[in-house]
Amino acid sequence: MKGFLIASVRSGAGKTTLSLGLMAALARRGRKVAPVKCGPDYIDPAFHAAAAGRPSVNLDSWAMTTEQVAGLASRQIEGADLLVAEGLMGLFDGVGHVAGHTGSSADIAATLGLKVLLVLDVTGQSTSAAAVALGAKLLDPRLTILGVVLNRVGSERHRRLCTEAIEALGLPVIGALPRETTIELPERHLGLVQAEETSDLRQRLDGLADFVERHIDIDRLIDLCSDVALSTRTTDAPLPPPGQRIALARDAAFSFVYPHHLTAWRAAGAEILPFSPLANEAPDRTADVCWLPGGYPELQAGALSAADGFLAGLRAFAADRPVHGECGGYMVLGMGLVDAAGTRHAMAGLLGLETSYEKRRLHLGYRRAKLLSDGPLGPAGAVLTGHEFHYASIVTIGNDAPLAEVADAHGSAPTPDGSRRGSVSGSFFHVIARVD
Incomplete structure (x- = not known):
């Protein structure tokens, strides 16, 4: 080899x-x-x-x-x-x-x-x-x-x-x-x-x-x-499956999912149930968790705001089961998203977050996060590594509790980051691995 x-x-x-x-x-x-x-x-x-x-x-x-x-x-x-x-x-x-x-x-x-x-x-x-x-x-x-x-x-x-x-x-x-x-x-x-x-x-x-x-x-x-200098040793999934049946948003607006997560989740016996918000599809009601990954919701904000079936289905799902959003998915879980032209589009309203692309600002770098409560990413106290890479600005974070204490790779003091409300959580943090 x-x-x-x-x-x-x-x-x-x-x-x-x-x-x-x-x-x-x-x-x-x-x-x-x-x-x-x-x-x-x-x-x-x-x-x-x-x-x-x-x-x-x-x-x-x-x-x-x-x-x-x-x-x-x-x-x-x-x-x-x-x-x-x-x-x-x-x-x-x-x-x-x-x-x-x-x-x-x-x-x-x-x-x-x-x-x-x-x-x-x-x-x-x-x-x-x-x-x-x-x-x-x-x-x-x-x-x-x-x-x-x-x-x-x-x-x-x-x-x-x-x-x-x-x-x-x-x-x-x-x-x-x-x-x-x-x-x-x-x-x-x-x-x-x-x-x-x-x-x-x-x-x-x-x-x-x-x-x-x-x-x-x-x-x-x-x-x-x-x-290639490799033994045959293997390891557990870098991120355990967030559920047994995972409703995964998957289309041009939600495409940023690491291949190693999907491979490991399937290897652990989890079933991935893809759905397309842009096609006005709702998460599968038989799933036990919904995952909204990152992508380009800012380019599809009008279509997402008008996708009544998706939004209603997502809200119904969140009433009794966990929903997690990463980066673009996090923005869609919020109250509204302002696109590059300055037009505000109403989103799911499951979190108090408001974001804007009208004045772009690059947020880039590795992050280390310690979860503050149990959820799809793991139990309270679990340590996750990942990164941010986006141009969105936060207009308001709302009154939701933070998801995690997050630090960068350069020795910064950990600060509260992300949002959680009931069974809904999200952050701009893309998870790469769990390392606790």
Whole structure:
């Protein structure tokens, strides 16, 4: 079982382009690719699944224990013959100073014994690209750079100058991608436009595979990559199922669910009952818990506000069973949501929260939460790790009790966060794992 991790020294250097192109090219060669995404990201794993033909999984060294990372990776490679991991941000970028638990892609590579395929955007440089490659090679002694892919190469001379300088360091250059804007995937404010919304996704992935096949020596890459350093050990679900029968909102407004949660819940015997609020569907009355994940409710606020069947069904469900909302789901549980144009849309009214996108403000980062009461996320006192990533502003939190005491990854004092009222709870916090 071999594998490698695709990384760069910064965001926007071409990791996703190369990752999707390689996954698609390898899959059509008949390789059984096990895709992995480092860090907190909902959108890229759906593209991985489409490219590789197999579900992806998120691995996070800050939010998960080493045992959870290894257990999820062990299950991910079952039935596969090649693990392909996509890093986040820069290879070494993370938080805190706990060795091996910074949330960086480097930590995942070290934990799994993966060599690194380094993507370098060489725009505006030639020989100087070797200095960047050398820094990546030397900075972390746990890692081995298996090779380099040059991205946004302007000419054959440009490619030659970069390649000669980097290979003089003993690092093989196994490909050079020219500047090409026609293969870029559409984006919006939280990243790529979601896979299920990209109508020509298969055509785009085939184009990426063709692009990578033309410019990357894939056979040499496979020869250079390492064995995955995993035992067969497994671990309990990072987040136990919130119920035996889970009504899960699932459509363009509610799509941010981590694959490792759904896989683990099903493995624990739970049944997932998807429903679409945008299609005016209510949660299944036979479910014992309702989960409203994050997504893009701000883009669908008018349709959600007009979905009387969904809202009435949700209120009826909440009368005697737990309902939990994460981020976008939390906003829909509130009184109202103001969209980017300044129009207010009435929401479910199950919590006192009012939110607005009229003046966007980025909220981003890891969070550690201690629950203040029993609920779908666990018992009072349970400790959860996760993250926030949204642009909404809170107009008013209302008079509801807080859900948890929450701190960031930088040593801040815990503060009350989220809302709970009766059997209804929510917060902007996306849960990755339970670590108590």
